[in-house]
Amino acid sequence: MAARTLFDKIWDSHVVERLPDGTAILYIDRHLVHEVTSPQAFEGLRMSGRRLRRPDATIAVVDHNVPTSDRTQPIEEPESRNQIETLERNVREFDVPYFPLLSARQGIVHVVGPEQGISLPGMTIVCGDSHTSTHGALGALAFGIGTSEVEHVMATQTLLQKPARNMKVTVEGPLGPGVTAKDVMLAIIGRIGTAGGTGHVIEFAGSTIRGLDMAGRMTICNMSIEAGARAGLVEPDETTFEYVRGRPFAPKGEAFDQAVAYWKTLVADEGAQYDKTVELRAEDIGPSLTWGTSPETVISVTGTVPDPKDQADEARRVQMQRMLDYMGLEAGQKIAGVPVDVVFIGSCTNSRIEDLRSAASVIAGRHVAEGVRAMVVPGSGIVKAQAEEEGLDRIFRDAGFEWREAGCSMCLGMNPDKLTPGQRCASTSNRNFEGRQGPGGRTHLLSPAMAAAAAVTGHLTDVRELI
Amino acid sequence: MDKFTVLTAIAAPLPEANIDTDKIIPARFLKTTKRSGLGVHAFDGMRYNPDGSEKPDFVLNQEPYRKAGILITYDNLGCGSSREHAPWALLDFGIRCVIAPSFADIFFNNCFKNGIVPIRLPREICDMLMDDARLGGNGRLTVDLERQVVIRPDGEEIGFEIDPLRKHLLLEGLDDIGQTLQHEGAIGTFETARQQAQPWQTRIVID
Numbered sequence: 269m270a271a272r273t274l275f276d277k278i279w280d281s282h283v284v285e286r287l288p289d290g291t292a293i294l295y296i297d298r299h300l301v302h303e304v305t306s307p308q309a310f311e312g313l314r315m316s317g318r319r320l321r322r323p324d325a326t327i328a329v330v331d332h333n334v335p336t337s338d339r340t341q342p343i344e345e346p347e348s349r350n351q352i353e354t355l356e357r358n359v360r361e362f363d364v365p366y367f368p369l370l371s372a373r374q375g376i377v378h379v380v381g382p383e384q385g386i387s388l389p390g391m392t393i394v395c396g397d398s399h400t401s402t403h404g405a406l407g408a409l410a411f412g413i414g415t416s417e418v419e420h421v422m423a424t425q426t427l428l429q430k431p432a433r434n435m436k437v438t439v440e441g442p443l444g445p446g447v448t449a450k451d452v453m454l455a456i457i458g459r460i461g462t463a464g465g466t467g468h469v470i471e472f473a474g475s476t477i478r479g480l481d482m483a484g485r486m487t488i489c490n491m492s493i494e495a496g497a498r499a500g501l502v503e504p505d506e507t508t509f510e511y512v513r514g515r516p517f518a519p520k521g522e523a524f525d526q527a528v529a530y531w532k533t534l535v536a537d538e539g540a541q542y543d544k545t546v547e548l549r550a551e552d553i554g555p556s557l558t559w560g561t562s563p564e565t566v567i568s569v570t571g572t573v574p575d576p577k578d579q580a581d582e583a584r585r586v587q588m589q590r591m592l593d594y595m596g597l598e599a600g601q602k603i604a605g606v607p608v609d610v611v612f613i614g615s616c617t618n619s620r621i622e623d624l625r626s627a628a629s630v631i632a633g634r635h636v637a638e639g640v641r642a643m644v645v646p647g648s649g650i651v652k653a654q655a656e657e658e659g660l661d662r663i664f665r666d667a668g669f670e671w672r673e674a675g676c677s678m679c680l681g682m683n684p685d686k687l688t689p690g691q692r693c694a695s696t697s698n699r700n701f702e703g704r705q706g707p708g709g710r711t712h713l714l715s716p717a718m719a720a721a722a723a724v725t726g727h728l729t730d731v732r733e734l735i
Numbered sequence: 736m737d738k739f740t741v742l743t744a745i746a747a748p749l750p751e752a753n754i755d756t757d758k759i760i761p762a763r764f765l766k767t768t769k770r771s772g773l774g775v776h777a778f779d780g781m782r783y784n785p786d787g788s789e790k791p792d793f794v795l796n797q798e799p800y801r802k803a804g805i806l807i808t809y810d811n812l813g814c815g816s817s818r819e820h821a822p823w824a825l826l827d828f829g830i831r832c833v834i835a836p837s838f839a840d841i842f843f844n845n846c847f848k849n850g851i852v853p854i855r856l857p858r859e860i861c862d863m864l865m866d867d868a869r870l871g872g873n874g875r876l877t878v879d880l881e882r883q884v885v886i887r888p889d890g891e892e893i894g895f896e897i898d899p900l901r902k903h904l905l906l907e908g909l910d911d912i913g914q915t916l917q918h919e920g921a922i923g924t925f926e927t928a929r930q931q932a933q934p935w936q937t938r939i940v941i942d
């Protein structure tokens with residue numbers, strides 16, 4: 269057999285049948301369900317009298333709409349409440365395992381899956397949400413799907429799919445001080461652009477990636493979608509196996525050893541061919557952030573806001589000027605020193621315990637700057653409890669941070685946590701589109717450590733000055 | 736999904752180009768939990784005044800077009816976002832066939848996924864069919880999918896092209912799911928083999 273990539277291997281092992289036109293019926297191991305993209309799919313099942321094929325391969329959570337403040341109070345916004353209540357009726361009717369709002373295991377779907385050992389190496393994992401790519405960090409083929417496809421998976425445990433093309437992104441060398449997985453991924457997106465991965469599954473490789481912990485690898489794979497890719501993948505290794513070991517839904521004892529033996533085969537073959545390759549050196553990557561309203565507008569924190577005039581392309585010039593106007597920035601301005609109103613540490617990109625530790629280490633002994641609203645939203649109830657056990661909540665609270673309940677929160681303006689028009693936010697999330705965090709809100713994407721630095725100084729800051 | 740074989744219905748003429756998905760179903764109706772029930776909001780901005788009263792000039796507010804099963808428009812129908820709410824809204828209103836000189840790609844595909852037949856016909860033919868449609872109840876059109884013809888009130892037949900696989904699915908009333916379920920045996924075999932070969936593939940059960 270020809271040398272295969274990691275994507276090829278996972279793909280091949282899930283093809284039930286190949287249809288004459290090249291489409292595959294692809295078997296799905298795990299289906300993650302949340303309240304926003306599932307109601308019409310459940311309704312479709314009901315209307316066609318179909319059953320949900322494998323409730324035992326499905327898990328539901330609420331995350332997008334939920335308030336992150338007092339959970340004992342009823343949810344005020346009627347449409348959000350309705351979406352949540354609808355999910356609860358559906359999971360009862362179709363027997364779907366569910367972590368309800370008040371469960372300690374509730375959280376953002378892409379934090380919960382790996383944390384519970386529901387997402388495992390070698391699996392196919394789907395969810396009606398584009399950031400499903402996160403789970404690729406475990407060496408699983410994980411991607412987002414639309415509502416018709418959600419229903420398709422519910423009814424058949426398969427999807428009709430055409431294979432993706434293969435892309436490899438290699439990052440080599442040790443990371444400098446204050447440089448994190450988020451900076452690496454921002455550098456990659458800055459390099460290849462938001463369409464750089466279109467039609468491809470990206471395999472992330474090289475010593476820098478291998479040196480990352482699982483949280484870091486999840487940050488990288490999470491934002492594969494911002495690079496336009498269909499999914500991201502990292503080869504499973506000892507770091508992966510140690511992470512998975514002992515998690516609630518992970519295999520135990522002998523079954524675990526069998527699983528590891530299989531997972532060790534999930535590596536790209538020597539000589540496997542990629543349609544595209546990109547190489548970066550870690551030494552070229554410093555603490556970074558975005559200046560505009562597209563995730564590819566990445567600059568170093570020591571850099572200046574680019575000038576549209578330097579762009580040869582007219583359309584690009586106009587677009588850049590529009591971004592500058594929206595963001596309230598001037599061409600040529602130093603990005604460090606720009607004052608922020610809000611600091612958001614959270615989202616499926618950066619709300620795991622490692623992310624909170626990283627932010628807390630910058631904050632310890634310091635205080636949030638006057639006039640800045642700073643919030644930490646742990647990715648799950650489990651992350652929150654762990655952080656409290658380690659005393660991180662005290663560090664954040666003493667510094668003047670809000671310490672909130674788990675959910676998507678200010679990552680998208682769909683629940684009560686929103687920016688108001690013109691507010692500038694240093695955010696650890698993944699999208700900086702116009703209005704993403706609330707109408708008129710201005711988002712700078714950066715790492716938890718950089719967000720912490722902005723919180724204590726009150727402006728965008730090179731975190732290396734504080735460590 | 737209901738089978739589509741022969742449809743004889745009142746056709747509504749809507750002589751506009753670039754009717755986007757936001758016009759078909761505005762974004763504020765997307766927080767819904769239903770696929771059905773969007774029919775009353777179909778073409779919301781074109782159909783209702785800000786106070787909720789009907790705009791009498793809009794074709795779908797007029798008899799007999801309130802019961803239209805076919806919609807005829809000009810170019811690029813369904814441009815804009817990928818929301819499946821657009822075909823859902825049309826279907827819920829009662830539209831099973833849309834005829835236009837051209838369609839936006841995603842909307843075109845989403846129609847098939849939801850049992851609506853999108854038919855491409857040249858602009859002059861669309862004009863002619865709109866004239867037929869203006870006869871109201873006396874101008875019913877018939878769409879015979881098997882024979883791939885639109886039949887005018889005077890009996891004249893106009894042929895149209897359609898992808899053979901899509902046609903098959905519509906005639907059989909199979910959505911993608913129905914089609915995949917024809918391979919249910921293979922899926923079951925695959926599933927069993929997989930569970931035997933990889934017993935560590937745990938089940939999710941919450942007590």
Ligand code: SF4
Pocket residue numbers: 331332376377378397399615616617675676679680697698
């Ligand atoms: S945290 Fe943000 S990106 Fe992640 S699932 Fe929630 S809304 Fe989507």
